[in-house]
Amino acid sequence: MTWNPRWKLAGSLGLATGMALALVALPALVFAGQEGDVAPNEQVTFTKDVMPILQRSCQRCHHPDSIAPMSLITYEEVRPYARAIKYRTGLRNSPGVAGIYAMPPWYIDRNIGIQKFKNDPSLSDEEIATLATWADSGARRGNPADMPPPIAFIDADEWELGSPDLIVSSRSVTMKGQDSDWWGPIGDAPTGLTEDRYVASIQMREVNDLDGQTGRATIGGLHIFHHLTMRQAGPDGMVYEDEAAQGWPTHEVGRNSDIIDPAAGKLLRAGSKFVFPSAHLHSTGTDTTGHVEIGLTFHPKGYQPKTTLVRVGGSTGDLDIKGMEADQRIEAFTTLRENTKLVSFEPHMHAAGVRMCLDAIWGSTVETLACAGYNHSWVRVYTYAEDAAPLLPKFTILRITGYFDNTPANKNVSDPRNWSGLGHRSMDNMLIHIGRGIQLSDEEFEQELAKRRESLTEGQMVPGCPLCGYSKMPVTTASNQTP
Numbered sequence: 001m002t003w004n005p006r007w008k009l010a011g012s013l014g015l016a017t018g019m020a021l022a023l024v025a026l027p028a029l030v031f032a033g034q035e036g037d038v039a040p041n042e043q044v045t046f047t048k049d050v051m052p053i054l055q056r057s058c059q060r061c062h063h064p065d066s067i068a069p070m071s072l073i074t075y076e077e078v079r080p081y082a083r084a085i086k087y088r089t090g091l092r093n094s095p096g097v098a099g100i101y102a103m104p105p106w107y108i109d110r111n112i113g114i115q116k117f118k119n120d121p122s123l124s125d126e127e128i129a130t131l132a133t134w135a136d137s138g139a140r141r142g143n144p145a146d147m148p149p150p151i152a153f154i155d156a157d158e159w160e161l162g163s164p165d166l167i168v169s170s171r172s173v174t175m176k177g178q179d180s181d182w183w184g185p186i187g188d189a190p191t192g193l194t195e196d197r198y199v200a201s202i203q204m205r206e207v208n209d210l211d212g213q214t215g216r217a218t219i220g221g222l223h224i225f226h227h228l229t230m231r232q233a234g235p236d237g238m239v240y241e242d243e244a245a246q247g248w249p250t251h252e253v254g255r256n257s258d259i260i261d262p263a264a265g266k267l268l269r270a271g272s273k274f275v276f277p278s279a280h281l282h283s284t285g286t287d288t289t290g291h292v293e294i295g296l297t298f299h300p301k302g303y304q305p306k307t308t309l310v311r312v313g314g315s316t317g318d319l320d321i322k323g324m325e326a327d328q329r330i331e332a333f334t335t336l337r338e339n340t341k342l343v344s345f346e347p348h349m350h351a352a353g354v355r356m357c358l359d360a361i362w363g364s365t366v367e368t369l370a371c372a373g374y375n376h377s378w379v380r381v382y383t384y385a386e387d388a389a390p391l392l393p394k395f396t397i398l399r400i401t402g403y404f405d406n407t408p409a410n411k412n413v414s415d416p417r418n419w420s421g422l423g424h425r426s427m428d429n430m431l432i433h434i435g436r437g438i439q440l441s442d443e444e445f446e447q448e449l450a451k452r453r454e455s456l457t458e459g460q461m462v463p464g465c466p467l468c469g470y471s472k473m474p475v476t477t478a479s480n481q482t483p
Contacts, residue, residue: 044134045142046075053131054078055151057104057121063153073150075141082135089128093373105254107373108382113358114369114463116388119256160257161201164295166191168274173281174289175224181282183424188233188275191268198265198305201297202258204228204251208290221377224288226426227252227348229278235271245310248274250434251292252348252379259383261343264309264438265299282426307444312342312437314400317422319429321352321404324416328352328404330431335397339445341438342390342464345370346381347402348432351412352420355403358433362396362466369464376412376426381434387455390464391448402431 044050054062054072062072071077078085091102093109101107106122108115123131134140168189175182206223228251233239246266249258260266274294316332347356357371369390370382384390392398406416413427420429440448452468461469 043140043142044130044137045140045146046078046134047142047144048146049130049142050078050134052148053123053127055148057123059151060153079139079141082139086132086135089123089131092122092128093371101373101375101378105375105378105380107375107380109371109373112368112371114384114388114390116385118259118383118385159203159205159295161203161259161295161297164203165197165298166193166268166296168192168294168296170228170274170276170279170292170294172289172291173224173279174287175281175283177283177286177288179281179283181280181425181427183278183280186228186276186279188237188273190273191271193268193270193272195270197268197301198299198303199268199296200260200262200265200299202249202260202266203295203297204249204255204257204292205295206251206253206290206292208288210284210286210288210290221284223253224281224284224290225251225253225292226280226282226376227278227379228276228280228292230274230276230294232269232272233275234269235273237273237275239275240269240272246308247311249381250348251294254375254378254380256381258381261307261309261438263306265303265305266309267305268296268298280424280426307438307440309343309436310439312336312340312398312435313433314398314435315430315432316400319421319431321406321420321429323419324407326405326407326409328406330402330404332400332402332431332433333397334400334433336392336394338439339394339442340390340392340396341440341448342369342384342392343436343438344381344383345372346379346434346436347372347374348379348430348434349374349376349402349404350420350429351376351414351426352404352406352410352416352429353402353431354405354410356431356433357401358435359399359401360390360392360396360464360466361399362393365466366399367463367466384464387452388464391445391452391467392464393445393467396466398433400431400433404429 058072061068062070064071064073070081072081088103093102093107104121104123106120108117108122168191170189171187173186206225208224210222230248230251231239231243232248248266249255314332314334316330319330321328345358347353349356353374353376355371355373358369360367360369372380372382406413406420408416410416415427418427420427422429449465449467452462452465456462456468459469
């Protein structure tokens with residue numbers, strides 16, 4: 001088939017695309033004797049066992065005329081990649097060989113921290129074992145009657161979360177095929193709103209004129225925007241005062257969409273415009289023109305939020321990444337000034353970054369909330385499930401730990417012999433946690449704790465809730481960190 005990717009990435013529509021490039025990097029496997037002698041009740045087959053996995057986590061990108069370089073719809077299409085699928089899915093969050101990450105591109109470490117997230121496309125241990133058994137036992141087709149009904153696909157020109165109520169586009173920019181990285185503002189774009197509305201979800205995607213033929217064999221090589229930040233401003237161009245604390249999501253290559261907490265809709269004001277103060281552009285190997293589209297879905301008219309979503313970040317500019325060294329570790333710290341319900345975990349690093357962990361330190365308790373692999377060409381935001389979102393008392397210290405691999409094994413690094421520090425280019429580095437959270441009063445925090453404790457036994461501790469085991473503990477004591 002002809003690859004026609006039309007790289008118009010709609011949030012997590014691209015969840016399986018990274019798997020595609022990785023699959024073509026491994027040789028196809030041709031099996032003999034595919035029907036074999038295994039008893040039918042012991043066989044793992046494509047129609048009964050493999051197809052449901054592909055439908056849930058792969059086919060949104062791996063179907064004809066979509067953004068992936070091969071279709072994984074029929075048995076004939078999938079069978080040659082059986083061995084590659086086994087290898088890639090088995091990596092989980094590991095960089096694997098030559099810096100290649102696991103697929104689907106969801107890099108949360110399954111051995112530590114909170115494990116419940118919204119819109120998680122990753123595979124269970126059982127699903128990974130099923131794919132491995134299928135590949136190892138001859139990649140059998142199975143009974144056609146076992147095949148589940150086909151799923152409906154989102155066209156590459158459509159949006160992951162459905163058609164937005166409003167689309168705002170940045171201006172188009174052009175990068176020559178071999179240009180150096182560029183960083184800076186790219187103007188603004190009016191929203192056209194005539195009345196205030198609260199935003200329920202945000203989708204962002206790059207639209208460019210590439211046809212898939214570039215000189216770069218990475219996901220990032222099919223985009224010119226690595227990231228684009230935005231702020232809301234009035235008709236006079238002045239950014240609103242609350243933007244610094246609240247902000248909007250950052251568009252990043254491969255980033256999935258944002259579904260805002262239902263109690264914390266974001267206000268988009270009448271007559272406002274989006275200002276784009278920080279665009280990070282890089283070349284693709286081919287002259288490329290593109291822009292970013294922001295798709296906004298609104299709450300119904302009359303909706304009023306109960307709380308406000310704020311940034312819960314942390315960063316450091318004290319970066320010293322040595323050349324030709326792996327497993328370099330750098331930490332950053334921030335202190336929560338209010339009781340906080342952490343909504344999302346979002347690592348942001350640059351090419352040498354391969355992993356980030358987020359720890360919560362409260363009194364003598366040190367707890368890992370999440371660890372995730374990081375791929376500069378495929379950025380992820382991890383939104384916690386409602387019943388697992390960390391509930392952190394005021395004065396909790398968040399520790400952000402970044403791990404860097406500046407060796408030839410990390411294929412995102414252009415020249416691992418170079419030292420790097422803080423900077424805007426891909427060859428420079430960053431260590432930032434772009435998290436989101438909801439600040440809670442003492443009363444609201446106690447209510448959230450009570451709700452979380454309903455599913456726990458008395459005194460039970462759970463990840464991300466250092467006070468859950470203290471059923472009688474007042475917030476004032478928690479604030480002083482004197483258990």
